[in-house]
Amino acid sequence: MPRIKEDSSTLMADLVARLDRLVRAAVKEGREQALAEVRALVAGGAPVRRGPGRPRKSDAAAAVAGKAPKARRKSSKPRKNWWNTATEAEKAARVKKMLAGRGLEPKSK
Numbered sequence: 001m002p003r004i005k006e007d008s009s010t011l012m013a014d015l016v017a018r019l020d021r022l023v024r025a026a027v028k029e030g031r032e033q034a035l036a037e038v039r040a041l042v043a044g045g046a047p048v049r050r051g052p053g054r055p056r057k058s059d060a061a062a063a064v065a066g067k068a069p070k071a072r073r074k075s076s077k078p079r080k081n082w083w084n085t086a087t088e089a090e091k092a093a094r095v096k097k098m099l100a101g102r103g104l105e106p107k108s109k
Helices: 008-043 059-064 088-101
Strands: none
């Protein structure tokens, strides 16, 4: 370990840096411990159900179970773009609703 100058400002900066590292490590450890406790509480012996859109364990596990994974077919028709077919009044109403959802006002023309 390199030697540092022994003046008060250098010693103070070193002390602050070391304390900062200790605090960050303690906070990280505390968060991980709290998350582990919450996970254990939520699991509580009951099986955890898979949420919608969450991937299955693996394709290999499905093959072992006797089920082949379904392959999605790509649609031959392109998706319809609502903004291309909407009238100006419909577009203005939609923009107004989107801005209102964020608590904003539409710009005046």
